[in-house]
Amino acid sequence: MEKYVINGGKTLEGEVTIAGAKNAALGILAAAVLTDEECIIDNVPYVEDTKVLLRAIENLGARVKYIDNHTVSICGGTIPNSEDLCVDDDYIRKIRASYYLLGALLGKFKYAQVALPGGCDIGLRPIDQHIKGFEALGAKVDIVNGGKVVAKADKLVGNHIYMDVVTVGATINIMLASVLAEGKTTIENAAKEPHIVDVANFLNSMGANIKGAGTDVIRIRGVQKLKGTEYSIIPDQIEAGTFMTMAAATNGDILIKNVIPKHLEAISSKLTEIGATVIEYDDSVRVMADGRLKSTQIKTLPYPGFPTDMQPQMAVTLALSQGTSVITESIFENRFKYVNELSRMGARIKVEGNSAVINGVEKYTGANLVAPDLRAGAALVIAALAADGFSTIEDIKYILRGYEDFDGKIRALGGQIEVADTDRDVQKFKLRVG
Numbered sequence: 539m540e541k542y543v544i545n546g547g548k549t550l551e552g553e554v555t556i557a558g559a560k561n562a563a564l565g566i567l568a569a570a571v572l573t574d575e576e577c578i579i580d581n582v583p584y585v586e587d588t589k590v591l592l593r594a595i596e597n598l599g600a601r602v603k604y605i606d607n608h609t610v611s612i613c614g615g616t617i618p619n620s621e622d623l624c625v626d627d628d629y630i631r632k633i634r635a636s637y638y639l640l641g642a643l644l645g646k647f648k649y650a651q652v653a654l655p656g657g658c659d660i661g662l663r664p665i666d667q668h669i670k671g672f673e674a675l676g677a678k679v680d681i682v683n684g685g686k687v688v689a690k691a692d693k694l695v696g697n698h699i700y701m702d703v704v705t706v707g708a709t710i711n712i713m714l715a716s717v718l719a720e721g722k723t724t725i726e727n728a729a730k731e732p733h734i735v736d737v738a739n740f741l742n743s744m745g746a747n748i749k750g751a752g753t754d755v756i757r758i759r760g761v762q763k764l765k766g767t768e769y770s771i772i773p774d775q776i777e778a779g780t781f782m783t784m785a786a787a788t789n790g791d792i793l794i795k796n797v798i799p800k801h802l803e804a805i806s807s808k809l810t811e812i813g814a815t816v817i818e819y820d821d822s823v824r825v826m827a828d829g830r831l832k833s834t835q836i837k838t839l840p841y842p843g844f845p846t847d848m849q850p851q852m853a854v855t856l857a858l859s860q861g862t863s864v865i866t867e868s869i870f871e872n873r874f875k876y877v878n879e880l881s882r883m884g885a886r887i888k889v890e891g892n893s894a895v896i897n898g899v900e901k902y903t904g905a906n907l908v909a910p911d912l913r914a915g916a917a918l919v920i921a922a923l924a925a926d927g928f929s930t931i932e933d934i935k936y937i938l939r940g941y942e943d944f945d946g947k948i949r950a951l952g953g954q955i956e957v958a959d960t961d962r963d964v965q966k967f968k969l970r971v972g
């Protein structure tokens with residue numbers, strides 16, 4: 539099993555270029571099947587989640603071609619309109635975004651059958667709001683044997699839909715299902731994340747009529763047909779934030795390129811508050827830290843609040859800062875699973891309900907760790923880079939789902955990290971860098 543082996547304690551310095559946004563890409567790749575014409579999508583991150591979704595789209599019968607590692611051509615015109623169509627394999631069940639094919643296929647064919655989504659185990663992840671939205675458009679939705687969701691409609695008609703919780707997935711899914719519906723759909727209490735806006739912009743470039751994405755009321759006027767398009771995905775806010783906290787936690791100096799600084803404001807302001815220096819340029823940010831940072835309070839919230847996907851990386855940074863910090867997780871109920879691992883490196887963190895009380899320590903010491911999920915896995919890499927001595931991190935498959943060339947980018951910044959297959963590889967690394 540592949541693992542990372544890391545020799546910590548090095549200051550990370552230099553430049554890193556951020557890939558396209560994974561969570562925007564997942565919505566956009568699924569949206570591309572809504573037209574029979576070719577869509578060429580650029581700045582697609584070359585990560586496991588997008589590869590798995592593209593394979594599922596190809597398995598449906600679409601023509602999918604990588605023009606290069608980051609540019610994909612999708613032509614949905616060859617997907618058969620058949621009730622035999624089913625999105626289900628061992629891989630697709632592991633990714634969350636499989637559910638976007640539910641909205642896209644329902645929108646296109648008025649019929650969809652998709653295995654219930656998996657994704658990171660960060661708590662209960664219901665899809666009741668997705669189902670509520672599809673039903674409001676006129677679909678009948680059933681969960682059948684083997685954990686598949688089947689959605690079916692004679693026709694889809696626009697409606698007024700109020701979301702009971704702010705959800706990224708359901709907001710995107712309802713947009714996908716309603717762009718070809720008859721009449722007007724209004725999504726109230728919609729999520730406002732940058733990737734919602736990106737999916738809406740992509741759909742509009744295909745000829746959809748969506749207004750208000752990025753606010754909490756999205757208005758969609760159904761159109762009869764969508765056409766092919768060429769589109770470039772926005773940069774990944776969370777990958778950027780991960781490198782920002784990496785600079786802060788390792789007392790480094792990193793210029794993070796290909797970002798939209800506005801999308802990073804919640805992260806930038808917290809890092810500034812604890813004493814790091816954040817300089818914003820047009821499409822890059824530079825993060826520097828020198829000496830011990832300070833404590834703060836953070837509560838995760840839907841955008842523009844502090845993103846839950848940055849909570850573990852920020853906790854790793856705060857656990858090295860002076861004083862007591864409190865992080866409250868308000869989106870997912872099981873997102874502190876990395877705390878045990880971090881404690882084994884010397885962190886002093888106590889979880890009480892949905893809050894973590896963090897008493898900063900001066901140093902972590904290297905340890906053998908296991909990544910519990912995608913973002914927590916990335917956070918443990920940051921901890922290991924900041925720690926004294928060697929660490930190993932198992933289950934890097936989670937990290938590979940969402941970070942492109944993570945170890946390569948870290949090496950280019952001076953971090954000592956390698957992928958090791960065997961204990962012998964680990965020993966070789968230790969001899970080489972130790």
Ligand code: UD1
Pocket residue numbers: 561564634635662663664665666667668669703704705706707708729846847869870
């Ligand atoms: C997406 C992101 C994930 C991020 C999360 C919040 C993708 C593929 N994943 O996940 O990285 O952490 O947004 O920014 O884009 N909820 C319901 N009913 C539903 C749907 C959601 O109660 O039908 C709840 C969830 O349990 C959670 C909250 O709403 O408490 C937000 O979830 P949601 O925004 O939907 O997250 P995902 O789309 O799963």
